[in-house]
Amino acid sequence: MSETVISHSVDAALERGMEGCGLSREDALRLIEEGPLPALIEAAAAVRDRSKGHTVSYSKKVFIPLTHLCRDYCGYCTFRADPQAGVEPYMTPDDVLAVAEAGRNAGCKEALFSLGDQPERVFPEAKEFLKKLGFDRTLEYLAAMSELVLDQTGLLPHSNPGVMGVEDLRRLRETNVSVGLMLESASPRLLRVGGAHWKAPDKVPSLRIRTIENAGQLSMAFTTGILIGIGETLEERVDALLAIRSANEKYGHIQEVIVQPFRAKPDIRMALAPEPSKEDLERTIALARLLFGGEMNIQSPPNLLSEDYPDLLKAGINDWGGISPVTKDFINPEAAWPQISALAARSAGAGFVLRERLAIYPEFSARPQFVNARLQPHLRKLQAENGYAREGV
Secondary structure, three states: OOHHHHHHHHHHHHHHHHHOOOOOHHHHHHHHHHOOHHHHHHHHHHHHHHHHOOEEEEEEEEEEEEEOEOOOOOOOOOOOEOOOOOOOOOOOHHHHHHHHHHHHHOOOOEEEEEEOOOHHHOOHHHHHHHHHOOOOOHHHHHHHHHHHHHHHHOOEEEEEOOOOOHHHHHHHHOOOOEEEOOOEOOOHHHHOOOOOOOOOHHHOHHHHHHHHHHHHHOOOOEEEEEEEOOOOOHHHHHHHHHHHHHHHHHHOOEEEEEEEEOOOOOOOOOOOOOOOOHHHHHHHHHHHHHHHOOOOEEEOOHHHOHHHOOHHHHOOOOEEEEEOOOOOOOOOOOOOOOOHHHHHHHHHHOOOEEEEEOOOOHHHHOOHHHOOOOOHHHHHHHEOOOOOEOOOO
16 A cells, blocks of 8 residues: 555544544554554544543542452552451451541542452452451442441542442442443453463453443443553554443443553563553554544543653543542552642643542533432532532532
């Protein structure tokens, strides 16, 4: 194929993306493989600006790592841990409440629960701890701790517990304004020996997609996304984004898509794996914006790009994710979150106004089916009329 034909086909794909016609898989592959980066990010920014303007949001959260135990052994993870002598396998209810109250006192409005996937299935220590407190499964304990935090502090829970069935999601829906599960990748190939998801039974893409769709059936505001640079091909990266788009087309429940770059750390199996470049990250963000259109909230964490993070605004994001003034990023502990004042200043320098949101986006909290009656009074206390976070609360 000649360069002229390639140029024309890329231009046509860009035009379809700009018009919001719903890029095909062929279009997406052409853009991520051949599209000039300046043209890609210009198109993505224009699509974002049409719908979102120059507002970029964030959620002020407190991070509650309920347990680091996990039955999966992903090649890039420092969050998970095996049982250790003298270390409680889970945070106790008092631990959870203490962290949540510290967050409330610092002005946080979101309680982000992160935890390993189904540790009780492989670790007797996990099963014993849960049994002492009257629970059989980690997800039951999570539901109880979400209820405790909501009732005692008024913080709005958002849980990221891994693969979940319909009944687990239904239980969390009572106390969580939103839930999340990163698809990460749609590639079963990464489950092979030596791959990023080797020895990680909960990273089977079909299981994760089922969880995403189960949440859609229950009208739960949902956060998902992809992790780039873990050994996937560009084609597999596109397929992951398309799988998320397909789920959202069925149920309209995905409130946010995260594009997160892999970061190498000393104590992981993938310590020597190459990290994706800033240009690769920008290219993927821009493609995500063109695939999902202007209405979707696209996020990429600022702490994973060091001082260059404002450049991500040019690529089409409109959200920085959760920022905590109290707790570190337990998933990427080496990468400190920026101070919120600095985040506001750097965003302003790029031409954007920083606005605090809640764990559920305004367009979802305005739709009654996405917030159950029990959560409504808690939401109203923290929410301004425009759906964002109320100032001074």
